[in-house]
Amino acid sequence: MVEESTSDQMPMSNSPTDRFLRLFLAHQKLIYASILILVPNDADAEDLLQETASVMWRKFDEFEEGSNFAAWAVSIARYQVLNFRKKRRGKEIQLSDNMLELIAEQILPKLNSYLDTRLSILENCLNKLTERDRILIQMRYEKDITVKEISRRVKRPIHGLYKAMARIHNALLQCVRLRIAAEETS
Amino acid sequence: MMEDQNANPQLSELLIELLEGTISQDRLEQLEKHLAQDPAALDYYAEFLTIHMGLSKPRKVPEVIIPPEEETLPTAAELLAEVIERDEKRRVQREAEEARRAAEIKKEEVRQYAEEAFKKFKEDEQRRLEKLAYKQYRARQRNLILGIGSLAATLIFVVLAWLFSPTPADPPNSAPVAPPIVATITESKDAQWANSSFPMETDTQLVALTDMHLKRGLVQITFDSGAEIILQAPCKFQLEEENQMFLQSGHLAAVVPRQAKGFTVRSTGATVVDYGTEFGVIAHPGGEMEAHVFKGEVDLRLGSDRLVFERSKRLKKGWAGRVSGKDSLTVEKIESRPNLFVRQIPKKEGFGIAGWRLDLADIIGGGNGLGTGELNRSINPDNGEIRSGFYRQGQVAVPAQSCDYIPVNMDFVDGVFVPDSSLGLVAVNSRGDIFYECPDTNGRYCWDVFNGNAVDKKDKKCRQIIDGKKYGTSDAPAISMHSNSGITFDIAKIRSTLTGNHITSFTARCGVADGPFPNTKMDFWVLVDGQNRFHLKDAMRRDFAQTIRLELTDEDKFLTLMVTQGSDIANDPFCSGDWGIFAEPALILNPIEGQRY
Numbered sequence: 001m002v003e004e005s006t007s008d009q010m011p012m013s014n015s016p017t018d019r020f021l022r023l024f025l026a027h028q029k030l031i032y033a034s035i036l037i038l039v040p041n042d043a044d045a046e047d048l049l050q051e052t053a054s055v056m057w058r059k060f061d062e063f064e065e066g067s068n069f070a071a072w073a074v075s076i077a078r079y080q081v082l083n084f085r086k087k088r089r090g091k092e093i094q095l096s097d098n099m100l101e102l103i104a105e106q107i108l109p110k111l112n113s114y115l116d117t118r119l120s121i122l123e124n125c126l127n128k129l130t131e132r133d134r135i136l137i138q139m140r141y142e143k144d145i146t147v148k149e150i151s152r153r154v155k156r157p158i159h160g161l162y163k164a165m166a167r168i169h170n171a172l173l174q175c176v177r178l179r180i181a182a183e184e185t186s
Numbered sequence: 187m188m189e190d191q192n193a194n195p196q197l198s199e200l201l202i203e204l205l206e207g208t209i210s211q212d213r214l215e216q217l218e219k220h221l222a223q224d225p226a227a228l229d230y231y232a233e234f235l236t237i238h239m240g241l242s243k244p245r246k247v248p249e250v251i252i253p254p255e256e257e258t259l260p261t262a263a264e265l266l267a268e269v270i271e272r273d274e275k276r277r278v279q280r281e282a283e284e285a286r287r288a289a290e291i292k293k294e295e296v297r298q299y300a301e302e303a304f305k306k307f308k309e310d311e312q313r314r315l316e317k318l319a320y321k322q323y324r325a326r327q328r329n330l331i332l333g334i335g336s337l338a339a340t341l342i343f344v345v346l347a348w349l350f351s352p353t354p355a356d357p358p359n360s361a362p363v364a365p366p367i368v369a370t371i372t373e374s375k376d377a378q379w380a381n382s383s384f385p386m387e388t389d390t391q392l393v394a395l396t397d398m399h400l401k402r403g404l405v406q407i408t409f410d411s412g413a414e415i416i417l418q419a420p421c422k423f424q425l426e427e428e429n430q431m432f433l434q435s436g437h438l439a440a441v442v443p444r445q446a447k448g449f450t451v452r453s454t455g456a457t458v459v460d461y462g463t464e465f466g467v468i469a470h471p472g473g474e475m476e477a478h479v480f481k482g483e484v485d486l487r488l489g490s491d492r493l494v495f496e497r498s499k500r501l502k503k504g505w506a507g508r509v510s511g512k513d514s515l516t517v518e519k520i521e522s523r524p525n526l527f528v529r530q531i532p533k534k535e536g537f538g539i540a541g542w543r544l545d546l547a548d549i550i551g552g553g554n555g556l557g558t559g560e561l562n563r564s565i566n567p568d569n570g571e572i573r574s575g576f577y578r579q580g581q582v583a584v585p586a587q588s589c590d591y592i593p594v595n596m597d598f599v600d601g602v603f604v605p606d607s608s609l610g611l612v613a614v615n616s617r618g619d620i621f622y623e624c625p626d627t628n629g630r631y632c633w634d635v636f637n638g639n640a641v642d643k644k645d646k647k648c649r650q651i652i653d654g655k656k657y658g659t660s661d662a663p664a665i666s667m668h669s670n671s672g673i674t675f676d677i678a679k680i681r682s683t684l685t686g687n688h689i690t691s692f693t694a695r696c697g698v699a700d701g702p703f704p705n706t707k708m709d710f711w712v713l714v715d716g717q718n719r720f721h722l723k724d725a726m727r728r729d730f731a732q733t734i735r736l737e738l739t740d741e742d743k744f745l746t747l748m749v750t751q752g753s754d755i756a757n758d759p760f761c762s763g764d765w766g767i768f769a770e771p772a773l774i775l776n777p778i779e780g781q782r783y
Contacts, residue, residue, distance in 0.1 A: 029239075037235055040204050042242065043444070093211055099218045106225070107232045114236050122240040141241040144445050147206050149412060162206075166198035172237050173198075173230070 020060050023069045024053060029119075033111055034074045038081045038100055048084055052077045074108065118176050125175035133168045140165065197227060201234050302493060365393045368428045369409045373531045376403035376539045377419070394425050400436070401777070402541040404556075406531050411446035413460075415439065418528055418556065419541030420686040420777060426452070430492075433469045435685045437540075439527040440465055442482075450492050456509035457487040457495065463503075466527035470685050471778075478506040480524055525558045525597065526683060532557050535661040537770060541687060546675060546694075546771040547663035549598045550637040554683065555773065557660060562638030567602040567631055567671035570594045576633075576640035582760035583630035583668070591615070600676040604631050605748055615674045615744035619716025625709070627750050628759055633668035649765055652697035652731045657769045665747060665771050666699070669708050669764035672748035677738070677773065687775040689738050692745055694771040696722060697731030703763025704728070707752025710766055714742050724752045731769065738773075747771070 024031075031052060036045040055076055056063075063072055085094055095103075129137065139145050139153075147165055151158040200217040203209040209217070220227045371390045379386065380399035392398075392407065400421040408414045411429035421436025430450040442449045442460045449460040455473035458465065463482025469475050477486045479501045486507040487495040501507045506523065528540070536557040538545035544555025552572075553559020564577045570592040586604035591613040593601040600616050608626035613619065639650045639658025650658035650666055657664035667673070681689055696710045704727055712720035712734060719736050738745075749766040 033236065033239055036239060037232060040201075040235060041207050042205070093209060093214055095214070096218055099221060102222060102228070103231070106228050111232065114232055118233065118236045119240045122237060126241075137241060145412075146443065147202070148208070149443060149445070162199055162202050163195070166195060166202045169202065169234060169237055170195065170198045172241075173233050176233070176237065 016060060020057055024056065024073075027070050027073055029115055030070055030112055031073045031077050033115055034108055035077050035081060037103055037107055037111065038078070038095070039084065040095070044084070048077070048080050051084075052080045055080065070112065078104065117180055121176045121179045122172065124179065125172050128175055129168065129171070133164075133171075136161075136164060137168060197230060198234065201231065205235075205238055365395045366428075367391045367410070368394045368425050369407050371405060372408045372414070373406040374404060375531050375536075376542075377405045378402040378541075392425055394427060396424065398423055398425070400541070402539060404528055404531055404540055409446065409449070411449065412443045413446040413449040414441045416528055416531060422686075432490075433467060435469050435471045437468050437527060437685065438466065439529045440467070441529075452490045452492060454490055455488075457490055457492045459485040459487065459492055461485065464529075466524070466529075468526070468683065468685060473509075475509045476506060477501060477508075478523055478526065479503050480529075523597070525552055526554050528554075528556050528558060532660075537661055537663050537772070541777075542775055544680065544689075544773040544775065545663050546768075546773065547637040547658075547665050548660075549596075549675060549680070550635065550665060550673070552596060554598075555680070559637075561658075561660060562636075562640070564634035564636045565594060565599065565602055565673065566634050567604050567667075567673070568592070570602055572596065573634070576636055576638065578633045578668075579631065582762065583628075583632040583764075586629050586631055589629055591618075598676050598680050600674040600744060602635060602674070603672045604629060605670050605672050605750055614672060614713055614716050614746045614748075616676075617715075617744065619744065621713055621716050621718070621746075621748075623718050625750055627670040628755065628761075629670065630759070630761060631668055631671050632761065633666070633671075633765065635671055635673050636666045637663065639664070649699050649701060650767055651700040652695070652767050652769055655769075657767060663770060665768040667747065667749045667766050667768070669749050669751045669761040669766070672711075672746055674744050674746040676743070677745050678743040680773065681740070684775065686778055688740060688778055689742075689773045690776045691738055691774045692734070692736045692772070693774060694734045695731040695769045696725070696734060697729065697767055697769070698725050698727045698763070699765040699767050700727065701763045701765055703758075705754065706758065706761070706763035707754045708761070708764040708766055709750045709752055710768075711746075711748040711750070712736060713744075713746035713748065714738065715744050716746075724754075725766070727763075731767075734768075745773075 028049075032045065032049050035048045035052065036042070039045050039048060052073070056073060059076070063069065081100075085100075088094060126134070126137070136150070139150050140147065145153070147161050148158055151161045154161075197217070197220055200209065200213055200220070203213060204217060221231055369392045371386070371388055371392065373388060374386055377386055378401045380401050384398070386405075400417055400419045400423075402419045404416060404418060406414065406416045407425075409425075409428055409431075413429060415431075416439045417423065418437040418439075421438070422434040423436065423438075424432045424434075426432055429446055429448060430452070432452045434453065438451065440449065440451070440460065441464050442462060444462055447460060447462040451458045451467050453467070453469040453473075453475045455469075456475040456477075458467055458475075458477045461483040463484055464480040465482075465484050466478040466480065467475065468478075477484055481503055483500060483502050485498050485500050486509065487498040488509060489495045499507050536545070537543070538548055538553075538556040540556055545553075545557065546555065548555050548557055548559040550565065551559025551561055551563040560574065562575060564573050564575060565571070566573070566577070566579075568579075568586045568588075572594065586606075589604050589606040589609045589612065591601050591603045593616050603612070603614065604627075605612050605614075605621070605624050606627045606629040607624045609629065611620045611622075612624040614621045614624075637658070639656065641649070650656060650664050655662065658666065665673070677689055692712065694712075698706065698708060707724040707726055710720070710722040710725060710732070711718065714736065720734050722732050725732070747768055749764070751761045751764060755761070
């Protein structure tokens with residue numbers, strides 16, 4: 001289901017702690033992305049990553065050395081997501097069960113390759129943004145300020161800011177796509 | 187297929203709303219429809235979230251339980267014992283791991299505290315220097331003013347003023363240093379400061395280290411960090427930094443966004459440090475402090491130093507902690523009591539005004555007398571059942587199941603009863619005080635005690651009109667009661683939540699509401715600790731409403747409102763039309779004079 005990562009074969013010390021941490025750190029982005037894609041909320045996804053890490057460590061003696069750590073991790077993360085959704089059901093808006101299944105089926109298997117290619121290119125694309133757009137992105141992501149709070153601070157209607165953020169994200173996405181296409185053709 | 191997402195910006199807007207957590211159910215369904223119908227949209231979703239993730243700050247490594255290092259292999263006998271006691275060992279190991287994890291976390295906290303302490307030391311030192319310079323500037327100003335007041339030294343003053351007037355050669359540190367701006371007033375309602383010259387307008391910027399005393403009303407302050415507080419008068423406080431304040435006494439409710447995590451409220455006895463949350467704080471003048479958590483977590487620390495403290499407790503949603511006195515920290519799990527705090531400045535006019543007047547009708551609605559309760563709430567006087575809406579027991583008055591005093595499960599309502607002396611002594615509060623003058627009645631009642639306004643289904647008319655005015659609204663509240671019924675408020679408990687106010691009197695207007703029975707008669711009573719303090723006999727619809735004003739002392743514990751059938755009972759055993767209104771029922775507050783906070 002999830003592509004095998006070569007880091008599973010990295011040399012390891014004998015300590016289970018070291019082995020676990022090494023494997024976990026090598027796959028942390030993937031585990032986080034597999035949670036975020038199912039629970040698209042940063043705060044919830046971070047909590048779930050924490051819980052997933054704890055469960056993985058508790059069950060680490062069940063993990064078979066040499067098998068697919070990424071697949072094992074993502075399956076635990078999915079289980080944590082399902083539990084989390086069950087607890088929150090009816091209390092807040094969440095993706096439907098059908099949609100979750102569709103995403104898990106269609107997206108999770110190719111998530112690793114998405115991360116590999118796109119994250120490294122993103123940095124270059126950020127430099128293409130206008131000064132104004134870059135400030136907005138910095139406020140939202142580096143200062144960790146919500147769009148609602150940004151709208152209050154810059155005294156602009158929130159809907160306008162949603163549109164602006166959507167436009168900037170879309171521009172970054174298109175830029176990443178173009179660069180991938182260019183790399184492939186060259 | 188979707189070839190160019192630029193042609194469909196709606197999808198990216200939906201995704202932004204989704205990630206910000208502000209998407210509505212309709213919009214979510216719209217998004218899901220897109221994703222389900224178009225595989226390219228699904229790819230777009232994955233790419234979009236990848237971009238979002240790439241832009242976010244790098245995530246810290248989750249804390250995992252670090253186990254003890256490898257142990258030596260057990261012997262065969264030990265292995266056997268281990269097999270037998272495997273479950274028990276695992277349990278012990280789990281506990282050890284948890285303890286170790288707690289120790290790791292504590293160690294990390296200590297490290298963070300040390301870093302913070304150093305940072306704070308530097309900031310404090312900077313602030314101290316600024317304050318010193320500011321004080322020197324003020325002292326110079328005062329000396330100057332004294333000089334002006336001295337008539338005999340007019341000439342000398344002129345000379346001195348000339349001699350000591352600032353020159354370009356003055357050192358730079360002689361310039362006045364104003365304390366920094368740390369917050370802004372973002373909203374207020376009925377607010378009055380003790381210092382009448384203090385600004386009240388929205389958008390007024392507030393400087394640090396100024397003693398502030400809110401005498402009346404509500405004020406919302408937004409710190410530069412983004413933390414928002416609503417203060418309920420009476421309230422004495424000082425803003426200290428852009429993310430810290432000192433609450434000498436009073437109530438506040440705080441909403442702390444993620445970027446202001448760590449927002450701190452200090453008081454004389456305790457300190458509350460936020461961990462990204464919503465919470466309320468009550469600081470009593472004697473040093474007692476309570477922290478109520480509505481969402482997220484806070485740390486309650488003993489003492490007024492946020493960094494150096496003997497004990498602390500982490501409180502989660504639905505928990506409250508209390509520090510009683512200066513050295514006693516007790517934490518108890520109690521139900522969330524958001525009703526004690528005004529958490530939003532009301533948009534509509536309200537009757538209750540913090541620091542001046544508490545609305546007893548709001549207290550029937552579960553509130554604190556400042557509009558935090560529910561309008562249109564009923565309490566059955568026969569069994570104490572609390573319901574939303576306007577309830578009657580039947581077309582006519584029905585006999586009560588018993589005439590016992592029934593305790594009510596509410597914060598400040600002590601209990602209810604159907605008064606009838608013919609069945610025995612009538613207790614009117616949970617302490618068992620007897621109302622010896624209570625008349626004999628037929629023990630019937632019809633409507634629940636009610637705090638709103640309702641339209642009678644029969645004649646489509648409001649049942650809360652006296653003297654031509656409609657009551658039972660948030661700005662003109664009323665308690666409506668049908669003969670025969672009584673309700674008792676626990677004013678001692680209400681008093682215990684006040685910070686710096688006495689309850690000095692009870693006021694209301696009472697009368698028989700407009701309705702289809704013009705000649706009906708009924709009696710109104712107000713009792714304090716079982717003693718009759720007000721009695722209006724045979725009130726009729728055509729009469730003007732009567733004003734009630736009773737002085738109260740700090741020793742008074744229970745206030746009872748009661749209505750009973752009038753002398754027309756022989757003509758109408760069902761008390762038809764006996765619909766009594768206590769309009770604008772209020773507890774009037776006054777500052778505790780001479781109290782040092």
